[in-house]
Amino acid sequence: MLLYGRNPVLEALRDGRVRDLLVARGVEQSFVRDLERFDVRLKFAPRIELDQLVGTTQHQGVVAEVEDLDWSNVDDILDRAEAKGEDLLVILLDGITDPRNFGAIIRSAEVLGAHGVVVEERRSPPLSAVVAKTAAGATSFLPVARVKNLPRFIDQLKEDGVWVYGAAGESAKDLRKLDFKRKLALVIGAEGEGLRRLVRDKCDELASIPMKGEVQSLNASVAASILIYHAVTSRD
Known part of the structure; x- marks a missing residue:
């Protein structure tokens, strides 16, 4: 590569x-x-x-x-949180197919303190040079894993006591009203489409980012950064 x-x-x-x-x-x-x-x-x-x-x-x-970048195993992400003695914070991507958005989210997740990123095999770009360039080296430090079926993986997380918050629009709860002091998975959907219905229905809460401008939407990587930052700082 x-x-x-x-x-x-x-x-x-x-x-x-x-x-x-x-x-x-x-x-x-x-x-x-x-x-x-x-x-x-x-x-x-x-x-x-x-x-x-x-x-x-x-x-x-x-x-x-x-050498080609290797996908991590989901267990690498869980072990990373345990090794740090922290409640899990994992980022799940549902349909983020743009490699620059993907790389930017990996970069933000690593910089802000998430323990890993998980994508679904059929609904994500490869770990390409564009992803690595946009991630600015973060792919060397943060585990990025693939699963065959994201909804089923969410079920597994919930069985292990992980709460799942999905990023959604105006009808969702203001993220400032949610409890982030627990094991968490944050789910980010594709721009325009948002979360798939099945993924959305499996979320324990739907979180919205309060907006005051005339433009009522954010780039997926920017939205992810805000959610991750809020989750991490809410635990301090």
Whole structure:
């Protein structure tokens, strides 16, 4: 897999997953020195060669050939919460198919303190270079798992005492009125479509984000960030 962008490439280098490294001529020497700290041979090429290789100019002057990203196991997420001595906070994605939204949610989940992200196999993008670039290296630290059937997985979580809150619209309860001091799964649906009926019906509560502007909707990754931040800070 080709990975591009400075943060994702540096994290892959730290993980030892980089096979070859292509660097644009003319990048600042301080960045080159950062790359030279790792035991990987650097090949320099014109920037246009990198543009053509990855089909974008947003590579920040570095492209790496890396081992494919691996999906985690759901147990990795549960173990992460237990190891930290914290109540579980897992993010479930229902139909988030845009890789940039997916990557942005992974990044927010890792930065804000969630224990992992879970998607359904048929309704999610692969762990691609675009996802890794948007996640800015967070895929190296946060478990991201797939399940065959999200509604059935929700049932399993509830059997283990996990409460499930789904992000929904105006008819849902203001998120500030919900109890976040418990084991939780937050479910984020696709933009426009929202949560599927079966997933929605399995939620213990439906949470809405209070809005005061004229535009009554948020990007899925922004909504996820707000919910995760509120959940984490409500536990302090």
